[in-house]
Amino acid sequence: MSDQNNANILEVFGLTKKFGEFTAVDNISFSVEKGEIFAFLGPNGAGKSTTIKMLTTLLLPTRGTMRINGYNPVKEQDNARKSFGIVFQDPSLDDELTVYENLEFHGILYKVSKDLRRKRMEELLKLVDLWERKDHLVKTFSGGMKRRLEIARGLLHHPKIFFLDEPTIGLDPQTRNQMWSYILDLNKKEGITIFFTTHYMEEAERIAQRIAIIDHGKIIAQGTSSSLEKQTKTNSLEEAFLSLTGREIREEEATASDHMRLRKAMFGGRKR
Amino acid sequence: MQAIYILWLRQIKRYLRSRSRIVGSLGQPALFLVALGFGFGPIFQKAGGGNYIDFLSPGVIAQGILFTAIFSGIELIWDRQFGFLKETLVAPVSRFEIMIGRTLGGATISTMQGIIVLILTLLLGFRPSLIYIPLAIFIMFLTALLFTSLGTAIASMLEDFQGFQLIMNFLVMPLFFLSGSLFPLSAAPEFLKIISAADPLSYCVDGLRFALIGVSHFGIITDLGVMGILTFIILVFGAYMFSKIQI
Numbered sequence: 048m049s050d051q052n053n054a055n056i057l058e059v060f061g062l063t064k065k066f067g068e069f070t071a072v073d074n075i076s077f078s079v080e081k082g083e084i085f086a087f088l089g090p091n092g093a094g095k096s097t098t099i100k101m102l103t104t105l106l107l108p109t110r111g112t113m114r115i116n117g118y119n120p121v122k123e124q125d126n127a128r129k130s131f132g133i134v135f136q137d138p139s140l141d142d143e144l145t146v147y148e149n150l151e152f153h154g155i156l157y158k159v160s161k162d163l164r165r166k167r168m169e170e171l172l173k174l175v176d177l178w179e180r181k182d183h184l185v186k187t188f189s190g191g192m193k194r195r196l197e198i199a200r201g202l203l204h205h206p207k208i209f210f211l212d213e214p215t216i217g218l219d220p221q222t223r224n225q226m227w228s229y230i231l232d233l234n235k236k237e238g239i240t241i242f243f244t245t246h247y248m249e250e251a252e253r254i255a256q257r258i259a260i261i262d263h264g265k266i267i268a269q270g271t272s273s274s275l276e277k278q279t280k281t282n283s284l285e286e287a288f289l290s291l292t293g294r295e296i297r298e299e300e301a302t303a304s305d306h307m308r309l310r311k312a313m314f315g316g317r318k319r
Numbered sequence: 320m321q322a323i324y325i326l327w328l329r330q331i332k333r334y335l336r337s338r339s340r341i342v343g344s345l346g347q348p349a350l351f352l353v354a355l356g357f358g359f360g361p362i363f364q365k366a367g368g369g370n371y372i373d374f375l376s377p378g379v380i381a382q383g384i385l386f387t388a389i390f391s392g393i394e395l396i397w398d399r400q401f402g403f404l405k406e407t408l409v410a411p412v413s414r415f416e417i418m419i420g421r422t423l424g425g426a427t428i429s430t431m432q433g434i435i436v437l438i439l440t441l442l443l444g445f446r447p448s449l450i451y452i453p454l455a456i457f458i459m460f461l462t463a464l465l466f467t468s469l470g471t472a473i474a475s476m477l478e479d480f481q482g483f484q485l486i487m488n489f490l491v492m493p494l495f496f497l498s499g500s501l502f503p504l505s506a507a508p509e510f511l512k513i514i515s516a517a518d519p520l521s522y523c524v525d526g527l528r529f530a531l532i533g534v535s536h537f538g539i540i541t542d543l544g545v546m547g548i549l550t551f552i553i554l555v556f557g558a559y560m561f562s563k564i565q566i
Contacts, residue, residue, distance in 0.1 A: 139402030
């Protein structure tokens, strides 16, 4: 594996994750080139988030190897962690802190020096149109504003690769468009590799240069949007996706966080 | 060090911003002081126990610390479910530093809470000797550290708040009621003495009583020794449990 193509920022080989008897990710292999925009698609429960968790050092793989910016996320955790930025599926901001404090927290954890941190915070907050609100508490923000802040935060330490796990879920078309234009701009100007998952097929079709489709823990197709359409003899990515993964609706078991989210909604966001 | 500092600071900021939480958590100690303190006071005095408010106040301070500390440890579940924990876990910082920063933060706010309860007891007529106040604050901090670590260790094992009621009823409440906070251990029946001797909070209350009113059941050396050793063990255990979290 060691002499593999240097142009690859992400290399995954034979990656497997089992939870007891259940195989969430089943022997998948793929690679992503530097500067590429890569979409990872699949129905609910297909193994997308589990894969991202393993790549981002949150979960240990059962088997297989990974390289992120040349580092092994299992053994060279800190170097791997410095190489990526991430926007999680659920917001992961501290609601009780201000915009500025959330970024400051991130910058210190990633050991970005004070001057550099302050400079980048201003740049990034201006980029996502939150500079004027830097002293506002995050809990007063809408979903779209939180997402923009998370994007700014994920970029603060200048990652080489940016993971976005369903970044546009629950956002209106305006915010979604604006968000993608920031990200595409970054990709073009800074050459940051983008790895994202989404359920919106037209988004993947429009944005991604290459796509991998995962189902039941296995990668069942890879390529450009048009090559996937050709392969399945369909006219759109959505049809190609459905033809590859079937039309049956996937049941996903409610997780602990779903229960909690329900409770949070019931109690109006109060803690106890 | 910087990482530990910023995690500590986060806890402090959150605490100072949640005024309703600070005020809300004074309700219980106030109730104990008024209902038990003034209610039982005359009987306690008649039985030759002396001033009950003086006796009760260190116990109520310890109770305030116990509750705040366990909760701030358990708050980890909240961070875990609502994502903020992920932000810290993917950062290039060791799990150990994260745990220490959080725990020191929780211990600091619990100590602050203890000091606020102390002020409340002063308002309600508690008259401690003030020479040993530094010792009292040190004991409060040790108590806070012990129970924040315990809360963190428990929270590391739980997925959600389902087990929360269980912890309240079978851990926090017994820790408090069996600690000799409310009654003198010296006059308690033998079996209760044995149970209380196994309750870590007993040593915290006893140490506080020594520092504030000069009365002690176990002796201050025993109190500090037990608390020190136990805090160390639970801190190590909490750090271990925290390092095992997978999301």
